[in-house]
Amino acid sequence: LIQGEYWEECEGVVRKNIYYGSAPIKYGNDEVKKSIKENAKDWILLMQMSELEIGDYGLYFGDSGKIYFNIRKEDLKNKNFDDVWLILQCY
8 A cells, every 4th residue: 555544435435425626534423433433344355556658558556556456345245346446556
């Protein structure tokens, strides 16, 4: 992880409809924060992609970044990919 763990962000966006944007993360009251923190444990990394260069072709994610596809464990178990969430982190 380039910028640290992000499962709370996945949880906040998908279940609580919180916009994180690029500003410092501030979300709701203590009850909402506690719920997000607890339910963030339900998320796992599904797939990670780094930059790719093939000949003259290059695919980059920000400045030496990576993208992380995340899914809830229960959704993966049930093969439900409707709520996969992508996080971009870069330097």
